[in-house]
Amino acid sequence: xxxxxxxxxxxxxxxxxxxxxxxxxxxxxxxxxxxxxxxxxxxxxxxxxxxxxxxxxxxxxxxxxxxxxxxxxxxxxxxxxxxxxxxxxxxxxxxxxxxxxxxxxxxxxxxxxxxxxxxxxxxxxxxxxxxxxxxxxxxxxxxxxxxxxxxxxxxxxxxxxxxxxxxxxxxxxxxxxxxxxxxxxxxxxxxxxxxxxxxxxxxxxxxx
Numbered sequence: 001x002x003x004x005x006x007x008x009x010x011x012x013x014x015x016x017x018x019x020x021x022x023x024x025x026x027x028x029x030x031x032x033x034x035x036x037x038x039x040x041x042x043x044x045x046x047x048x049x050x051x052x053x054x055x056x057x058x059x060x061x062x063x064x065x066x067x068x069x070x071x072x073x074x075x076x077x078x079x080x081x082x083x084x085x086x087x088x089x090x091x092x093x094x095x096x097x098x099x100x101x102x103x104x105x106x107x108x109x110x111x112x113x114x115x116x117x118x119x120x121x122x123x124x125x126x127x128x129x130x131x132x133x134x135x136x137x138x139x140x141x142x143x144x145x146x147x148x149x150x151x152x153x154x155x156x157x158x159x160x161x162x163x164x165x166x167x168x169x170x171x172x173x174x175x176x177x178x179x180x181x182x183x184x185x186x187x188x189x190x191x192x193x194x195x196x197x198x199x200x201x202x203x204x205x206x207x208x
Contacts, residue, residue: 003035004044013057014064016074019050048122050073068122069106076110076129083138085110088130088148096149097168105121109148111136142176143183147190150197166204173205180205 006024009019022032023194036053045053048066052075056064074089077085087095090103105126120127136144149172153165172178180202187195 001090007055009047011055013055014059016066016104017045017053017055018051018074018079019053021050021079028168029042029204043065049120052076056065065123068084070074071120071122072108072127076112082132084112084136084140086136086141086145086148088152089128092145092149092152096172098153098165106176109136109144120200138184142178143186146172146178146183147194147198150194150201151190153197166201169201 003024007017007022015184019033019036024032024035027035037046040053043054046066047053048068048071053069054064054066054071056066058064059176077083077087085108086092087106088109089105089107090099090101091106092133093099094101094103105128107128107130109130109132111132113129117128117130117188120129134140134143134144144195149169173180183198187198
């Protein structure tokens with residue numbers, strides 16, 4: 001099977017392809033990169049982000065493209081079998097009912113970042129990518145998201161609207177079947193204010 005045929009068979013069209021996950025015959029990563037560069041030069045594949053490619057195909061009368069969200073998700077959040085990141089900031093607040101605002105810049109906490117924080121643009125959309133303090137996995141992501149939520153909540157809004165805050169957090173815990181004891185395993189990776197807020201949440205939930 002030719003390299004290009006392998007890419008189509010495995011990834012299809014208009015879907016992100018990560019260099020690090022490509023395994024073709026016994027080729028080294030350098031040899032694979034060279035083959036990708038040849039296809040890139042010929043315009044057969046496209047690249048929106050370093051190490052991330054896709055095979056464009058016209059659909060519904062429009063030029064083939066891969067959405068920035070799909071690229072960001074594959075690169076920094078999940079490849080389908082592993083989870084290595086999650087959205088934070090306004091996206092997390094929006095998804096948990098703390099705001100109706102839609103973020104202009106999407107922020108991601110991930111294992112796949114070599115620096116504390118970096119800004120990047122994917123298909124004209126802006127992202128902020130932050131390195132996680134603890135390795136994110138499919139087994140702990142829901143606990144880390146809860147702690148991250150407690151970290152980013154504004155101090156005043158948490159105090160002034162505690163009733164609504166607790167209801168939203170309680171709903172998140174129940175919906176995702178979050179064990180409070182499991183959360184405690186990761187609380188030391190977060191600032192002291194997070195531990196304080198978690199204790200308040202735990203008290204409210206356990207008292208009924």
